[in-house]
Amino acid sequence: MNRWAIGLLILAFFSVIISVSTGDEVSFSEALSVLWHHLTFGYGTVPDPIADRIVWRLRLPRALLALIVGGGLGIIGAAMQALVRNPLAEPYILGISSGATAGASLFYLGFLPPLISKAVSMPVAAFAGGLCAILIVYSVAGGRGHLSVTRLLLAGVAVASLMGALSSFITLSSPEPDKLRSVLFWLLGSLHLATWSTLIWPSIAVLIGLISLLVLARPLDGMLTGDESAHSLGVQVESIKRILIILASLVTGSIVAASGAIGFVGLIVPHAVRSVTGVTHRRVLPASFIAGAVFLLWADLVARAILPGAQLPVGIVTALCGVPFFLILLRRSNYGFG
Amino acid sequence: MRQVYLLCLLFIGCSSNLPGERTVEDDLGRTVVLPPTIERITTLAPSVTELAFAAGAGSKIVGVSTFDDYPPAVDTLPRYDMLPTDFEAIVALDPELVLASEQVNSLKDIDIFSSVGIPVYFVAVNTLPDVTRAIRALGELLGTTEAATRRAIQLEDSLAQLSALTVSLSERPRTLFLIDDVTLYAFGQGSYIHDMIDLAGGHSITQTMTTRFPVLTDEFVLDARPEVIVGSFGLSYDATKLVSHHATWDIVPAVLSGRVYGLHPDPYLRPGPRLVSGAWALAKILHPDAVIDP
Structure with a gap:
C-alpha cells in the first residue's frame, strides 16, 4: 500500500462521516451517536427514531451507493480507456450506458412486465440493454478477426445516439405518462432511490468488476502499448477485449439501474488519478475506484445540500463540478498515455 | 389583414394599431394587440381551456390540445399535439387568439405564433384569487363579461363558504x-x-x-x-x-x-x-x- 492509497482511504472514510452527518434535519453529534450505536451493535444511548432513520436508513445507504457507483464508474472508465487506447473512452462512449438506459426505461415506463421484483428486473433490463448495445458495436468493429479500435469508437458513438433516441422515444410514448417526472429525474442521474436493499446488486457487480480488473492489471498495461506489442508480450489481446466488454456491460448496467446515467465520473477520474499515480493499472485501478467513489460522494453531498429540504439530480453536479476541474487538469498536466 | 399587420410590425413598429384594435396586458405583463372582437380561440393547456369555459367563452374555442378532457364539451373539438407544439395544426384552425398557460407553455412558442400574426395571451394562476381574476379578465377579453362575472361570483361565494367553515x-x-x-x-x-x-x-x-x-x-x-x-x-x-x-x-x-x-x-x-x-x-x-x- 502506497502513501496515496492510504490517504485516499482515510479521505473516503471521513467523507462518509461528513456525508451522513450533513443536513438540516440531524445535528452532527446526533448523527455520530446514531453511527456509534449501530457500529457497536447497540452500545450507548438508543438514538431518536427519526434521527436513526435519517442517518442509518437514508443517508448511509445513499453514501454507500455513491461510493459504489462512483468507484464502479471510475474503474470501468480506466478499463475502457485501456481497451480502446484512447483517453476519451468511458462507459458512455461505447454506447453501454445509453443501451442500459434504454433497457431500464423500457421497464421503468411499463413496456416490460416486472419479472420478480423491481429490484431484480430493472438491473436485468439495464444489463440486457447495455449488452445489446455493446454487442452491436462489437460485431461492427470486430468484423475481420480482430477488434478495430477506430471502428469500435465510431460504432460506439453511433449506437449511443441510436440508444439515446430510443430512450427518448420510449419516454415520450410511455403508456404511463404520470411516471415521466420520475424518469426524467432518474435519467439525469440520481442517488435518491438508495436503500439498503438497492445496494445489493450494484455492490456485487462492482466487486466482480474490481476483482476481475485487478487480476487483469498486467495485461491491461500491455494493451496500452498497442495490439501487436501486447501480443508479443504474451497478452491474449482478443479474449481480454471480450472480457473487458462483458465486465463493462455488467458493471454499467447495474449502476445505471440503481442511479441512472451519471456522466463524466468515468471520464475524469482515471485521468486525474494517472496524473498522480502514473499509468500502471495496479495503481490506477484501485486509485480510480477510491477517487471515483469520493468524487461522487461529494457531488451527491452538493446535490443534497444546495437546495434546503430538496435535491438535484447528482448527474448535474458531476458535470458542473467535474468538467471545469477536468479542463484545468488538462491544461496543467502532461502525462503520457500508452 | 394579417399581412398588413405584419407589415406594420416590420416597418412602422407595433405602436400604431389598426382601427378597432385593442391593446391589453397579459398575466406576464406582455402587451398583446387584439382584434376588436374575438370569435375563434385555441388553447395550449387544459387549465386555460377550463378557464375559458368558466368565462363563458367555451363556444369560441375551435381546438384544444390532446391532453384536454374537461369539460365534456371539448370531446368534439379538433385536437393538436403539445409535445411539441403542433403549430401547423393550430394555425390551420385559423384562431384569432391563442390562450397559453404560464405554468406549462414556453415563451418561445410566442415567436412562432407572432410570425404568422396570431396573438398569444398568457394566463398565470399562482394563487386561489388568481382563478376568478383570470376568469373575469378572459370574459372582458372575449366579450363574455356577464357570464364570466356570474361564474366568478359563484366560485368566490363557494370559497367564502369554505372559509367560513375553516377559518376559526x-x-x-x-x-x-x-x-x-x-x-x-x-x-x-x-x-x-x-x-x-x-x-x-x-x-x-x-x-x-x-x-x-x-x-x-x-x-x-x-x-x-x-x-x-x-x-x-x-x-x-x-x-x-x-x-x-x-x-x-x-x-x-x-x-x-x-x-x-x-x-x-x-x-x-x-x-x-x-x-x-x-x-x-x-x-x-x-x-x-x-x-x-x-
Whole structure:
C-alpha cells in the first residue's frame, strides 16, 4: 500500500462521516451517536427514531451507493480507456450506458412486465440493454478477426445516439405518462432511490468488476502499448477485449439501474488519478475506484445540500463540478498515455 | 389583414394599431394587440381551456390540445399535439387568439405564433384569487363579461363558504401535498396549492421551499412530521404503496394515523376553476367533522 492509497482511504472514510452527518434535519453529534450505536451493535444511548432513520436508513445507504457507483464508474472508465487506447473512452462512449438506459426505461415506463421484483428486473433490463448495445458495436468493429479500435469508437458513438433516441422515444410514448417526472429525474442521474436493499446488486457487480480488473492489471498495461506489442508480450489481446466488454456491460448496467446515467465520473477520474499515480493499472485501478467513489460522494453531498429540504439530480453536479476541474487538469498536466 | 399587420410590425413598429384594435396586458405583463372582437380561440393547456369555459367563452374555442378532457364539451373539438407544439395544426384552425398557460407553455412558442400574426395571451394562476381574476379578465377579453362575472361570483361565494367553515378551526394539521409518490415532487414557494391547503384548514409544509417544484428528500419529510399526506395519485391509490416506496416513513404521524390519501389529480394540478372543488375535497379530508357540503 502506497502513501496515496492510504490517504485516499482515510479521505473516503471521513467523507462518509461528513456525508451522513450533513443536513438540516440531524445535528452532527446526533448523527455520530446514531453511527456509534449501530457500529457497536447497540452500545450507548438508543438514538431518536427519526434521527436513526435519517442517518442509518437514508443517508448511509445513499453514501454507500455513491461510493459504489462512483468507484464502479471510475474503474470501468480506466478499463475502457485501456481497451480502446484512447483517453476519451468511458462507459458512455461505447454506447453501454445509453443501451442500459434504454433497457431500464423500457421497464421503468411499463413496456416490460416486472419479472420478480423491481429490484431484480430493472438491473436485468439495464444489463440486457447495455449488452445489446455493446454487442452491436462489437460485431461492427470486430468484423475481420480482430477488434478495430477506430471502428469500435465510431460504432460506439453511433449506437449511443441510436440508444439515446430510443430512450427518448420510449419516454415520450410511455403508456404511463404520470411516471415521466420520475424518469426524467432518474435519467439525469440520481442517488435518491438508495436503500439498503438497492445496494445489493450494484455492490456485487462492482466487486466482480474490481476483482476481475485487478487480476487483469498486467495485461491491461500491455494493451496500452498497442495490439501487436501486447501480443508479443504474451497478452491474449482478443479474449481480454471480450472480457473487458462483458465486465463493462455488467458493471454499467447495474449502476445505471440503481442511479441512472451519471456522466463524466468515468471520464475524469482515471485521468486525474494517472496524473498522480502514473499509468500502471495496479495503481490506477484501485486509485480510480477510491477517487471515483469520493468524487461522487461529494457531488451527491452538493446535490443534497444546495437546495434546503430538496435535491438535484447528482448527474448535474458531476458535470458542473467535474468538467471545469477536468479542463484545468488538462491544461496543467502532461502525462503520457500508452 | 394579417399581412398588413405584419407589415406594420416590420416597418412602422407595433405602436400604431389598426382601427378597432385593442391593446391589453397579459398575466406576464406582455402587451398583446387584439382584434376588436374575438370569435375563434385555441388553447395550449387544459387549465386555460377550463378557464375559458368558466368565462363563458367555451363556444369560441375551435381546438384544444390532446391532453384536454374537461369539460365534456371539448370531446368534439379538433385536437393538436403539445409535445411539441403542433403549430401547423393550430394555425390551420385559423384562431384569432391563442390562450397559453404560464405554468406549462414556453415563451418561445410566442415567436412562432407572432410570425404568422396570431396573438398569444398568457394566463398565470399562482394563487386561489388568481382563478376568478383570470376568469373575469378572459370574459372582458372575449366579450363574455356577464357570464364570466356570474361564474366568478359563484366560485368566490363557494370559497367564502369554505372559509367560513375553516377559518376559526384551531387545529390545523401539517399537510404535505405530493405530486409523485416515488420521486417526491412537491409544490414550493408561490404556488396556489398552499392557498388551497390553508383554506381547507391545514398548514402546508412545503410553502417556504425556494424552488417552484422541489424534489423533496425522504429525510425532509421525516423531520417535518406531516400529519396528513395527500397526493395527486388518483382516488383509488393504495396508501400502503407510499410506505413501501419510503420504508423509513413508518413513524411519520400521517402514516401512523392512516391519514394518507390519493386525490383526483386534475383539481390540483390544473390551475383553473376546479381548484375550488379541490379545496373543498381537501377540507373534507383535513376536517371531516367540521366540513360538510353546503
